[in-house]
Amino acid sequence: QSALTQPASVSGSPGQSITISCTGSNSDIGRYNYVSWYQQHPGKAPKLIIYDVIYRPSGVSNRFSASKSGKTASLTISGLQAEDEGDYYCSSYTSISTLVFGGGTRLTVL
Amino acid sequence: QVQLQESGPGLVKPSETLSLTCTVSGGSVSSATYYWSWIRQPPGKGLEWVGHIYYSGSTNYNPSLESRVTVSLDTSKNQFSLKLTSVTAADTAVYYCARIFYLDASGFNWYFDLWSRGTLVTVSS
Numbered sequence: 645q646s647a648l649t650q651p652a653s654v655s656g657s658p659g660q661s662i663t664i665s666c667t668g669s670n671s672d673i674g675r676y677n678y679v680s681w682y683q684q685h686p687g688k689a690p691k692l693i694i695y696d697v698i699y700r701p702s703g704v705s706n707r708f709s710a711s712k713s714g715k716t717a718s719l720t721i722s723g724l725q726a727e728d729e730g731d732y733y734c735s736s737y738t739s740i741s742t743l744v745f746g747g748g749t750r751l752t753v754l
Numbered sequence: 755q756v757q758l759q760e761s762g763p764g765l766v767k768p769s770e771t772l773s774l775t776c777t778v779s780g781g782s783v784s785s786a787t788y789y790w791s792w793i794r795q796p797p798g799k800g801l802e803w804v805g806h807i808y809y810s811g812s813t814n815y816n817p818s819l820e821s822r823v824t825v826s827l828d829t830s831k832n833q834f835s836l837k838l839t840s841v842t843a844a845d846t847a848v849y850y851c852a853r854i855f856y857l858d859a860s861g862f863n864w865y866f867d868l869w870s871r872g873t874l875v876t877v878s879s
Contacts, residue, residue: 645817647800680865682801689850689872690801695865733801737864741814743791743854748800 648673648734648746655752661722664749666734667715672744674715678737681710681719684748685730694719721751729753756781758851758870766845766877772838776851776870783832784809789854790834791866792825794847802847806854807834841877848872 649667656662666673666681673679679697682690692701694710697717707728710719717736721728734746762774776790783790791806805815807825815823824837838845853868 676864678862678864682866689869690866691869692865692867695855695867696863701867735801735803735865740817742816743803743806743864745793745801745803 645738645740645742645744648736648744650732650734650746650749652747653750653752655754656721656724657754658724658726660724661720662724662751663721664719664732664734664751666717666719666736666746668717668736668744669715671739672736673712673717675739676737677712679710679712679717680735681708681717682733682735683728683730684733690733724753726753756853756868758853758868760849760851760870760873762873762875764873764875766841766875767879768842768877769840772836772841772845772875772877774836774849774851774873774875775833776835778832778834778853781853783827783834784829787855787857789856790825790827791852791854792836793850793852793866793869794845795850795872796844796847804836804838804849808856843877846875846877848874 681694684690697712732749766772789806792804805825807813822839827834850872851870852866855867
């Protein structure tokens with residue numbers, strides 16, 4: 645299975661908004677609403693920030709929002725803060741009952 | 755509060771078998787709500803799903819690793835395990851165990867809601 649496609653890096657200034665895309669296929673993102681997003685800080689385990697395409701777990705800032713159109717899912721972070729800097733990964737369930745991650749996107753807060 | 759903790763050797767020789775165990779505390783691996791999964795991350799690289807197991811014993815594996823991977827469950831010890839055979843340097847990674855939220859009253863889900871801290875396994879002679 646192929647990894648989902650994410651941009652290698654994005655950047656933004658404090659207070660700005662950024663969007664990270666995650667492109668898959670008709671066998672994963674295009675077929676299921678089982679897209680999730682994870683935030684990872686250096687040396688730490690990933691943390692769930694979005695599940696089932698659009699839902700935020702309890703305790704996750706409402707500055708994080710997400711959507712999906714066709715084979716592409718998107719994560720938007722508004723009101724960027726220094727603490728948002730880190731790596732972001734998307735994930736999807738697939739038609740062969742597996743899970744797949746995106747390659748990851750490094751977010752830099754300028 | 756449910757916690758996951760990996761255990762196993764941090765150094766494995768090439769061609770040998772990597773074995774890790776994840777102990778679940780504060781919850782049960784016999785719950786129908788969750789799958790139990792292994793994910794790895796080579797140094798400086800992205801996440802790779804390795805495989806998962808359900809309380810029934812049903813498993814699914816990453817096709818790229820399927821010929822070398824076994825995930826198993828020990829309900830008596832509330833643990834699940836990973837075995838990866840014929841390892842090479844390419845298998846050097848931080849290995850995470852994670853819980854997949856699968857089923858609740860509203861239906862099916864597929865997301866990793868709980869992660870372990872991760873353990874670095876190095877393949878080297």
